[in-house]
Amino acid sequence: MNHFDRRQFMQLAGIGGVVFASGLGGVASAAIAATGSADEDFYFVQLSDAHWGFEGAPNPDARGTLPKAVAVVNALAQAPDFVIFTGDLTHTTDDPNERRKRMGEVRDIVAGLKVRTVRFIPGEHDASLDNGKAFQEFFGATHYSFDHKGVHFIALDNVSDPGAKLGDAQLAWLGDDLKKQPDARRIVVFAHRPLFDLYPQWDWATRDGARAVELLMPHADVTVFYGHIHQENHHLTGHIAHHSARSLIYPLPAPGSQPRRAPLPWDPAQPYKGLGVREVQAPQPPARCAITEWPLRKA
Numbered sequence: 001m002n003h004f005d006r007r008q009f010m011q012l013a014g015i016g017g018v019v020f021a022s023g024l025g026g027v028a029s030a031a032i033a034a035t036g037s038a039d040e041d042f043y044f045v046q047l048s049d050a051h052w053g054f055e056g057a058p059n060p061d062a063r064g065t066l067p068k069a070v071a072v073v074n075a076l077a078q079a080p081d082f083v084i085f086t087g088d089l090t091h092t093t094d095d096p097n098e099r100r101k102r103m104g105e106v107r108d109i110v111a112g113l114k115v116r117t118v119r120f121i122p123g124e125h126d127a128s129l130d131n132g133k134a135f136q137e138f139f140g141a142t143h144y145s146f147d148h149k150g151v152h153f154i155a156l157d158n159v160s161d162p163g164a165k166l167g168d169a170q171l172a173w174l175g176d177d178l179k180k181q182p183d184a185r186r187i188v189v190f191a192h193r194p195l196f197d198l199y200p201q202w203d204w205a206t207r208d209g210a211r212a213v214e215l216l217m218p219h220a221d222v223t224v225f226y227g228h229i230h231q232e233n234h235h236l237t238g239h240i241a242h243h244s245a246r247s248l249i250y251p252l253p254a255p256g257s258q259p260r261r262a263p264l265p266w267d268p269a270q271p272y273k274g275l276g277v278r279e280v281q282a283p284q285p286p287a288r289c290a291i292t293e294w295p296l297r298k299a
Contacts, residue, residue, distance in 0.1 A: 059250045153188050
């Protein structure tokens with residue numbers, strides 16, 4: 001794939017690209033995102049829910065979509081500052097050897113990204129059967145924080161506990177981490193599950209997520225980006241904006257729109273409908289972000 005700028009990419013993306021002017025504030029999702037410090041803008045890429053190892057009718061190109069996403073990122077005219085995968089890198093398996101095989105394959109594929117830094121957090125498919133042990137062997141810590149160009153980033157793990165909780169120890173760590181941040185610091189949080197009760201009947205919630213939101217609430221500029229639900233969703237808890245990411249494997253139905261949570265059927269006429277990445281341009285606060293959806297396309 002040849003290198004091209006964002007305008008050229010939008011032309012190649014074709015029908016299905018959506019420009020969304022966010023009224024929720026914040027920065028990014030499943031996705032390509034931009035943000036900045038007072039004197040320097042930057043952007044990063046978020047990808048979610050690759051489910052490597054999945055096989056089935058909802059995506060007959062299941063081994064093709066992750067490499068296509070890597071190619072999309074590499075084709076950007078300017079490399080992102082970093083890439084983060086927000087969980088479900090692999091599809092669940094009871095076989096610990098197969099689990100590690102899939103993680104090794106994902107690691108090798110994403111090694112082709114032409115970026116300096118790639119970060120990861122687990123999804124329940126990666127971590128709930130062994131409390132994140134295999135994930136840590138391949139990708140490192142399941143929760144952590146870091147600073148980049150004036151923004152404080154926090155990566156949370158709400159999946160390694162099979163009860164879909166952050167847990168007391170991680171919440172205590174989060175509280176201590178937030179106490180060190182100046183009131184004016186922009187904070188960006190990554191998680192796999194939503195931290196609010198989007199639709200608990202479908203496991204679209206974190207059982208103690210409200211405690212994390214409570215810890216974040218005193219900070220004026222907080223945005224949360226997550227995966228898990230395989231579709232866009234935009235939500236506010238107070239002033240905190242939550243943006244979900246499209247997946248790289250198959251879309252799921254809107255919350256409660258059908259009796260059971262099942263992948264939407266593959267449409268041969270629109271083979272990658274509902275899959276994709278997103279660019280978010282974030283001017284300096286208090287300006288709002290402009291979000292542009294990029295559908296995944298056949299190479």
